[in-house]
Amino acid sequence: MVSRVREKKVTIDLVENPIPIRYEEVPQYTKEDYEERIRNVYNFSDERGYSHVIVYGDREHFSNVHYLTGIDPRFEEVLLILEKGKTPKFILGNECYAYANKIDFDIETILYNSFSLVGQPDYDTKTLLDIFKDAGINENSKIGLVGWKYYDRSKHTLENSILDVPNYIVETLCQIVKRENIDNATDIFIDNDYGLRNTLTAKEIINHELNGTKAGRNVYNVIKNLKEGMTEIEASGFLNIDGEPACVYPMVNFGETNTSYGIASPTYHKKLKLGDSICIGMAYRGSLVHKAGVYINKPEDLTEEQRKIRKDFYHTYFASIVAYYENFKIGNTCGDIYDKVDRVLGDGEPGGIKKFGIALNPGHLIHTDEWPNTPFNKDSKTVIRSGMGVQCDYTATHEDPYLTVHVEDGFVVADEKLRKEIKELSPSCYERIKARQKFMREVLNIDLPEEVLPLSDLPGVCFPYMADVSTVLCMD
Structure with missing residues (x-):
């Protein structure tokens, strides 16, 4: 050759x-496109027994949350909480909170100041713990947590599912849910065969x-x-x-x-x-x-x-x-x-x-x-x-x-x-x-x-x- x-x-x-x-x-993505994508996530929730799928995003790791909302976080972290049968909840800092107004499907936007850049005005928003509780997360919940990678367990010495979202988010969830009930669910989006x-x-x-x-x-x-x-x-x-x-x-x-x-x-x-x-x-x-x-x-x-x-x-x-x-x-x-x-x-x-x-x-x-x-x-x-x-x-x-x-x-x-x-x-x-x-x-x-x-x-x-x-x- x-x-x-x-x-x-x-x-x-x-x-x-x-x-x-x-x-x-060049076609635009519609309300129906995003709703279909979220429904596809719920299909995985049903298969795996997740009560909630929580999708993390930031400037570098934007693709999963952008795929579901059309929002790519600028400067800040975000969390999207999905529970079948409920309105999606989108937790955002100051600047992304305004940016999220471009979303044209049914979603609840929640301002969380700690996702904002350091030193910005604090509007006395709820704690992350209270936001999670208001989203229906309780001690019986099973969470699929989406970061940006998933991991081969054989290469690590950790007992539970390996998570790559910021530690304070995981620790806050663990104030409600047992750690073993939080799974890395990033494969839903990026697995080679079914992502x-x-x-x-x-x-x-x-x-x-x-x-x-x-x-x-x-x-x-x-x-x-x-x-x-x-x-x-x-x-x-x-x-x-x-x-x-x-x-x-x-x-x-x-x-x-x-x-x-x-x-x-x-x-x-x-x-x-x-x-x-x-x-x-x-x-x-x-x-x-x-x-x-x-x-x-x-x-x-x-x-x-x-x-x-x-x-x-x-x-x-x-x-x-x-x-x-x-x-x-x-x-x-x-x-x-x-x-x-x-x-x-x-x-x-x-x-x-x-x-x-x-x-x-x-x-x-x-x-x-x-x-x-x-x-x-x-x-x-x-x-x-x-x-x-x-x-x-x-x-x-x-x-x-x-x-x-x-x-x-x-x-x-x-x-x-x-x-x-x-x-x-x-x-x-x-x-x-x-x-x-x-x-x-x-x-x-x-x-x-x-x-x-x-x-x-x-x-x-x-x-x-x-x-x-x-x-x-x-x-x-």
């Missing part, structure tokens, strides 16, 4: 002549595609405008970031040291020079685009040691990306994808992921948070299904001589029914998706399954010379 990889001169029309974004086609946020609707896909479109075009704009002597912070200006909320910090890094950090923000003083490794990436909610390689025009711009390994390193990595996409079919397992990548990188044998210095999984799921979970592990039984939102995401690194490469793009899996819904809701979104599929099939020569819908305008694009955006890797 690696022998079929070659370089190709192209104009990437997806970004050079982009299909316009039509914001008026509510890990199977996307057409509305979610269209919103994520909008963000992937903008992220991909912005990343390309940086790469295209790089010049020797430019600092990282100067280059980051070409990201053209608008007011759309981001889900990761922008990454613009030059040189072996800075690119080795992986997730660093751009610095003021590091200047680009020919032969530098570079990483360029950003993400709005629902789709991340990141490209890493080396800033050269031709192989001769590298050291002799780098030239010896460059072709095999980059071509083998790209062949694994091709295998990733070509095998991403409904009914295959995520373990199959892991195995394909591992073997292509390993020249037909297992162990290629380790050989190529890949420290994390070959990909993960994505929602409004960048990494809710990943099923891409050896022997994973998670079945590829319609509605999956995926990041093809794994960085390869050769330590000595140093080279790095990363081709990260988002896509969703959609059966015929879901594709039809997307097309009906947003024709321009579907037009961009079809154009990307055509590019991957006809320019990159990737045998892309019909159910794979690319979300960025640089889908599968690997630049072997990142000072030359007219050259990409493709298959024969």
Whole structure:
């Protein structure tokens, strides 16, 4: 497979002549959408015997509560208390209390001053204990408490369910409920197989595609405008970031040291020079685009040691990306994808992921948070299904001589029914998706399954010379 990889001169029309974004086609989430999501939580409550599900959120860990309410906490903590048959109760600090007025379904908002920033006015609100009691929590209650992660009990020495919300909230609950009656219920939202946020609707896909479109075009704009002597912070200006909320910090890094950090923000003083490794990436909610390689025009711009390994390193990595996409079919397992990548990188044998210095999984799921979970592990039984939102995401690194490469793009899996819904809701979104599929099939020569819908305008694009955006890797 690696022998079929070659370089190709192209104009990437997806970004050079982009299909316009039509914001008026982007669907809004309705009262009915949020009510359905909350009903789905109640289904889990019934199965598990929870009297209440309490969902925690803060600025960093916003996705679960945002999914249920449309509110992403700004500056403050929040708690959403759900009890079947009762009006949801939303506990908020000063600033989120006003922000929550945008909610248009039936919900009771409760001001709790301690969730506000330090030093803000205290309006003599109730204690958290009294709020919990008013919500019907008593000594017989069983609580499903949602933070942002759940944990493998075998890796810990704690007796009870491991909780990751702030300790004072747990301690307050324990003044009413026995500790053993409080479960970590975060899997309701992020489990690889049944997590509510890990199977996307057409509305979610269209919103994520909008963000992937903008992220991909912005990343390309940086790469295209790089010049020797430019600092990282100067280059980051070409990201053209608008007011759309981001889900990761922008990454613009030059040189072996800075690119080795992986997730660093751009610095003021590091200047680009020919032969530098570079990483360029950003993400709005629902789709991340990141490209890493080396800033050269031709192989001769590298050291002799780098030239010896460059072709095999980059071509083998790209062949694994091709295998990733070509095998991403409904009914295959995520373990199959892991195995394909591992073997292509390993020249037909297992162990290629380790050989190529890949420290994390070959990909993960994505929602409004960048990494809710990943099923891409050896022997994973998670079945590829319609509605999956995926990041093809794994960085390869050769330590000595140093080279790095990363081709990260988002896509969703959609059966015929879901594709039809997307097309009906947003024709321009579907037009961009079809154009990307055509590019991957006809320019990159990737045998892309019909159910794979690319979300960025640089889908599968690997630049072997990142000072030359007219050259990409493709298959024969």
